[in-house]
Amino acid sequence: MAAFKQQLPLFKTGDFTGFLVAVLAVLVVCVSRKRRRTGLAFPPGPPAWPLLGHLPLLGGRPHVRFSEWSRRYGPVLGVRLGPRQVVVLNDFESAREALVTKAEVFSSRPDLYLMRLFSNGGKVCWKAQRRVTDRALRRLGIGKVTFEGKVMREVDDLVSTMSDQHGGAFDPKYHVGVAVLNIICSLVFGEHFNHDDPLFLKLFDAFEDISHYGGSTKHLNIFPALRHVPVLNTGAVRTMAAVKKGREFISTMIGQHKATFDPSNIRDFIDAYLLAISKETDENSSSSPKKGENFLNEDELRQDIFDLFIAGTESTTTTILWALLLLSVHPEIQTKVQEELDSALGPYRDASVLDRPSLPYTEATILEVLRFRPTPFGLPHATTADTTLGGLEIPAETQVIINRWALSMDDRKWSHPDRFDPGRFLDPEGHLDVPVYFRPFLMGRRACVGAHLAKMELLLFLTSILRRFTIKPPEGAPAQSLDGHLGIILQPPSFQICAVPR
Ligand code: HEM
Known part of the structure; x- marks a missing residue:
């Protein structure tokens, strides 16, 4: 080694600069x-x-x-x-x-x-997981009228919270967030939580932390070794703690479901998955041992549920928030939606997914929110x-x-893509006209599994809000930047609105 140092004058004892330069050169x-x-x-x-x-x-x-x-x-x-x-x-x-x-x-x-x-x-074998998730969601009637009641329960809570503001300024983020989280709870656990239930708040905090700190750990995707460096790993440490809390909650719920599982009464996503596990186990025990590989098990169930929470809460919450912000600064579009809702639904009824054909402008507005402020990278x-x-x-x-x-801002596909204009999704007769190249939930084998639920949530939340309120920016509030901030997804800035009763 001493001889080696002599041959390379760069490596004088204690000369670290030389060493670093050499490492850099090699890299x-x-x-x-x-x-x-x-x-x-x-x-x-x-x-x-x-x-x-x-x-x-x-x-x-x-x-x-x-x-x-x-x-x-x-x-x-x-x-x-x-x-x-x-x-x-x-x-x-x-x-x-x-x-x-x-x-x-x-x-x-x-x-x-x-x-x-x-x-x-x-x-993991994602194809098997994906198949069972798709089947379970279909079985539970996700996106269909049968699931509407569970979504409407949360919509009603949100609308009543908005009424309680009496037209005053408030930040809708927390209220929309708990409503959307509770819908995934209904889907997965078959249970609706009171918003002040400490268990539910623990779950809410866990996913808030994952969204907040997870977005600040992107540098670790590129340089994973930095996870060992104090300060630079703060986001990862906090994310891990939040993931652990979320998983513990999910494990407790799976345990409770196993104790009361009845294959003839499938209550929710956990039950549907437990049924798929028991079917796979039965099939494998009656086939040759070589074929008998189990893809479905409790760990995969825990992971699948976690994915539904991660993928299904922030995306939907953020889209609803963008919609409220965009409608508050485009009163003319909001008025057109309200006129369509009044004429299609009359004075007393809330919209249902079955009303879609008579709400083309409303549908076009939701699509335009998804186009105008997409999750940039999915x-x-x-x-x-x-x-x-x-x-x-x-x-x-x-x-x-x-x-x-x-894709959303491609000016070869969209005229004036930087303009918020629902009219681009309507034909000259005012019918909904969605171009084949518009795929907010992407396409192929990994396309969004929750697309039907997401579309239902967006429709029911926005129509119920706009039936009752006009959304306005607070008096004298400075104009908001609509650029957004890229965490895990593109977040709107913090904003306040006034929900003025109509
Ligand atoms: C406005 C709301 C939503 C948007 C814009 C959205 C969009 C997307 C996109 C773009 C992807 C990536 C597809 C790909 O990688 O090719 C995705 C994946 C996924 N989404 Fe959604 N999503 C929304 C709501 C939901 C909801 C409500 C759920 C659950 C109930 C959900 C569950 C998932 C899951 C599990 C995946 C991963 C699928 C896989 O890896 O095979 N999403 N979503």
Whole structure:
């Protein structure tokens, strides 16, 4: 070693700077070699920094930056986030090619630190899980009129909280959040909680913390080793604590369901899943031992429930909040929705999913909220084999992000995409006309499992609110920025509204 140090004058005893420079040089060489290995056929992107790749160029609104780059380098964009090569899809055609035409290769999820914190990193047999989840939701009548009562119970609570404000200014975030969370509780546990029930509040706090701190751990997806560095790992530590609380709650509920399970009386999602587990066990015990592999078990059930909470609460809450904010600053659109509701429903009745055909402008307004302020990146995908997209090469295990912001703001598809205009979803006769390239819940094998429930929630919440109130910004309040803040999803700014009784 002493001889080695003599040959390399850089490594004088105690000279750490030299050592660091050498390590840096080696890393730069490794990274540039990796780039050369992937060759010219990897999707193009702007020049990147050594080591950090495109990270320093993304700014606070990466969805907007990717859209800008895609105009120059093409819709299938290749970027490097630290050491990871990532492909970002920025138009409908490339997203469809990946998610539908080449679904076999593009339907996995990447093994990211944040995904591991929340779940199992997509390493389980997701197809079996997905099948049982879809079946259980169908069996429970999700999105159909039979489930409407459970949603309306929460809608009524929210409307009554809004009435209690007597037209004064309030922040709707907490009230919408508890209502949406309680709907998932009804679905999964078959139970509606009082909003001041300490158990329910514990669950609410856990998912609030996951949303808040989870969004601040994105850097660990890129440099997972930083999870060991104090301060930089604060978000991860708090997220882990919240995930643990959420899981404990779910385990208790599963335990209670097992104790009272009756296969002839399926009460909720847990029961439907327990039934699927017992059927699989029966089938396997009567087939050859080789075939007898169980995909469904209690751990997977716990994970599935956790996914429903994670994926189903923040997305829906945020969309309802965006709708309230956007309608408060577009009174002319709000008035048109209210006129349509009054004429289709009369003075006393609330809307039902069965009223959809007579509410085209209302439906168009909900779709426009989903287009105008989408969840920019949804959940990341990953390739399971070497493949191509738009004639470019994508290696196996590449992370693939669908930039739904770019799809929503594509001016080759939408005229004046930065304008909030429900009229774009109507034909000249005023009938709903949804273009094939509008997929707020994405498409293919990993498309949103809760799309029917989400659409029902958006319709029932917004129609019930607008039947009773006109939503206004507080008198003299400064104009809000509508850019949003990107955490796990695109959050509106904190805002207040007045729900003025009609
Ligand atoms: C406005 C509300 C919602 C929006 C905009 C939305 C959108 C999405 C999107 C874009 C994806 C990613 C699809 C992909 O990766 O290809 C997704 C996945 C998912 N969503 Fe939703 N979602 C909403 C509400 C819900 C609700 C209410 C539930 C549950 C009841 C739910 C459960 C899920 C689950 C479990 C996944 C993961 C599916 C998988 O990995 O196979 N979502 N959602």
